Amino acid sequence: MRGVFIKPVSGVEGEIRVPGDKSISHRAALLGGMAHGETHVSNFLLGQDCLSTLRCLKQLGVHWERQGTEVWIRGEGMEAWQEPSDVLDAGNSGTTSRLMLGVLAGSPFAVTLTGDASLRSRPMRRVTDPLKQMGARIMGRQDGNMFPLTMSGGQLQGQVFRTAVASAQVKSAIILAGLRASGETKVEEPALSRDHTERMLRGFGIEVLSDKTIVRVHGGGRLVGQDVSVPGDISSAAFFLILGSLVGRGELILPNVGVNPTRTGILDALRTMGADIEVLEVSEICGEPRATLRVRPARLKGIEIGGDMIPRLIDEIPILAVAACLAEGETVIRDAAELRVKETDRIRTVAEGLAALGAKIEELPDGLRIQGQPYLRGGQASSLGDHRLAMAWAIAGMLSKEGVSVEDMEAADVSYPDFLTVIEKVAQ
Ligand code: S3P
Numbered sequence: 001m002r003g004v005f006i007k008p009v010s011g012v013e014g015e016i017r018v019p020g021d022k023s024i025s026h027r028a029a030l031l032g033g034m035a036h037g038e039t040h041v042s043n044f045l046l047g048q049d050c051l052s053t054l055r056c057l058k059q060l061g062v063h064w065e066r067q068g069t070e071v072w073i074r075g076e077g078m079e080a081w082q083e084p085s086d087v088l089d090a091g092n093s094g095t096t097s098r099l100m101l102g103v104l105a106g107s108p109f110a111v112t113l114t115g116d117a118s119l120r121s122r123p124m125r126r127v128t129d130p131l132k133q134m135g136a137r138i139m140g141r142q143d144g145n146m147f148p149l150t151m152s153g154g155q156l157q158g159q160v161f162r163t164a165v166a167s168a169q170v171k172s173a174i175i176l177a178g179l180r181a182s183g184e185t186k187v188e189e190p191a192l193s194r195d196h197t198e199r200m201l202r203g204f205g206i207e208v209l210s211d212k213t214i215v216r217v218h219g220g221g222r223l224v225g226q227d228v229s230v231p232g233d234i235s236s237a238a239f240f241l242i243l244g245s246l247v248g249r250g251e252l253i254l255p256n257v258g259v260n261p262t263r264t265g266i267l268d269a270l271r272t273m274g275a276d277i278e279v280l281e282v283s284e285i286c287g288e289p290r291a292t293l294r295v296r297p298a299r300l301k302g303i304e305i306g307g308d309m310i311p312r313l314i315d316e317i318p319i320l321a322v323a324a325c326l327a328e329g330e331t332v333i334r335d336a337a338e339l340r341v342k343e344t345d346r347i348r349t350v351a352e353g354l355a356a357l358g359a360k361i362e363e364l365p366d367g368l369r370i371q372g373q374p375y376l377r378g379g380q381a382s383s384l385g386d387h388r389l390a391m392a393w394a395i396a397g398m399l400s401k402e403g404v405s406v407e408d409m410e411a412a413d414v415s416y417p418d419f420l421t422v423i424e425k426v427a428q
Contacts, residue, residue: 006397011250011428020045020230028228032073033062037225049093059084083109090115102173105136106180107153114148158183166311168193181219199287231258231290244295254293265312273300302329318392324370325359333367343386378402387414
């Protein structure tokens, strides 16, 4: 339970290479394990969540080696996967769990999956119900809604699904199961969620048809090992976009940040608020666009967001709430009830955490209402084991009057192990 005092800063300066994208790292490891031939992943995220995916793959008999942020996966196809001799532990990782359930739904053996206390309280029915409809057998707590769950896969049948929530984890689980099902599998979401699975599958040689919020795949395709270069994670960059916008002076440069349009809601929201962010040197590698971002201080004003924008910035809402506390006027975030089933109930934990630091913030059933103020006082806040809260509180501390003492700061290791070192390096 490491507590760290984060003191206020008056400026920032420097270049920050944010670590690899969490969503893309998970997918590179999984698809590499499913493919035939070698997959080489560079800039793999060494966060705890992605290491959980690698560990689970090893238990399933997939051979891989890692040196720093480079991973080599010796893909022998899913036929070579073996029944694990112990429970698979997804740790804190929703993505490992949901995607792994999808991949394993078509395997002829039994697997039990579990995770930490947070993951064991998160809903899995959104994935297990469709997988059961496709033919998987799943048993566990609350009739298959909560970890630990035991799945014994088998012969799957392609189906048509309309999901209740825009969730890339749900969509991906269904698509991945669909690759091993007979016939076609179709998923329609209420709004477009991140599309990394679709893009990467195409890179691995699978035909994926997508039209706005509809995705279709055919079973029986063969994945071929690839080189995957993972862009920097825009969800990690977001902390610096807000720090660089609201600090007194200086400039931050963030090279090689993923700017897939299904993830850039935070850029759109901050620019609407008045942020000075430039998107430079855009290129596309391995089907994923990336760019250098440059941020300079600006006066921000409040914003109203909701609807289709929410899935495009869902993970950035804790740090966006920090920005809203220091923007002029009111910010209202709606249609974001999904936040209640993230690593913590992020509507409640963000509202309570920021209120304790002096913010004027109100919890709504599906979002937050925040009144901007000229400054945040600071004080004490706990990550409650949630990585994005740990980092949001640290940035709030840098932008506050008195600093913030962050309890359980090590939760940041889930997606950004070097976070503290980096903020110390750029602080002036
Ligand atoms: C993720 C999807 C998002 C996001 C999570 C990672 C993914 O969740 O919040 O951090 O890698 O697919 P949803 O499944 O709710 O979209």
